[in-house]
Amino acid sequence: MAPMQNYVAIILVSALIAGCASTPSTRATRESSRQVDAAEQRCLALAMYWEARGEGERGMLAVGSVVLNRVASRDFPNRACAVVRQGGESPPCQFSWWCDGKSDVPRARPQWNTALTTADYMLRVRPKDPTHGALFFHSTAIKSPWLRSRDRTVRIGGHIFYR
Numbered sequence: 001m002a003p004m005q006n007y008v009a010i011i012l013v014s015a016l017i018a019g020c021a022s023t024p025s026t027r028a029t030r031e032s033s034r035q036v037d038a039a040e041q042r043c044l045a046l047a048m049y050w051e052a053r054g055e056g057e058r059g060m061l062a063v064g065s066v067v068l069n070r071v072a073s074r075d076f077p078n079r080a081c082a083v084v085r086q087g088g089e090s091p092p093c094q095f096s097w098w099c100d101g102k103s104d105v106p107r108a109r110p111q112w113n114t115a116l117t118t119a120d121y122m123l124r125v126r127p128k129d130p131t132h133g134a135l136f137f138h139s140t141a142i143k144s145p146w147l148r149s150r151d152r153t154v155r156i157g158g159h160i161f162y163r
Contacts, residue, residue: 043081045119050097053111055157062156065129134161
């Protein structure tokens with residue numbers, strides 16, 4: 001009977017080790033299989049496209065992080081679409097492209113595809129935030145005196161980010 005108990009113990013220990021070893025993989029699978037709301041993905045992608053389409057994936061990721069940081073903040077709406085549309089369709093609004101009166105239909109297909117893919121990735125995986133918790137940003141071409149009261153976190157491409 002003792003050899004059988006040893007055999008069972010070996011199997012249990014092996015199963016435990018295998019289970020521990022697969023935990024990160026299981027977590028990654030769980031995260032990558034999160035359901036993504038198509039409307040939220042589109043709103044996030046539109047913000048990234050119109051604010052950072054010339055800055056590649058890194059710039060888009062930074063802008064998307066600001067939107068998601070706002071979603072997580074109690075000071076802003078809790079959905080990406082509501083964050084992007086906050087302030088209505090006429091100035092002042094949160095994102096200038098939303099209230100400029102121009103079409104919001106993306107024109108540059110490669111950049112739009114990058115924005116959609118990056119938005120999907122951000123909503124599924126929740127990658128590390130390159131803006132360090134920023135809730136605001138502006139173009140380096142614009143002087144924004146109202147941001148002097150905010151903590152600057154980083155400059156990425158043509159944008160400066162603030163908490």
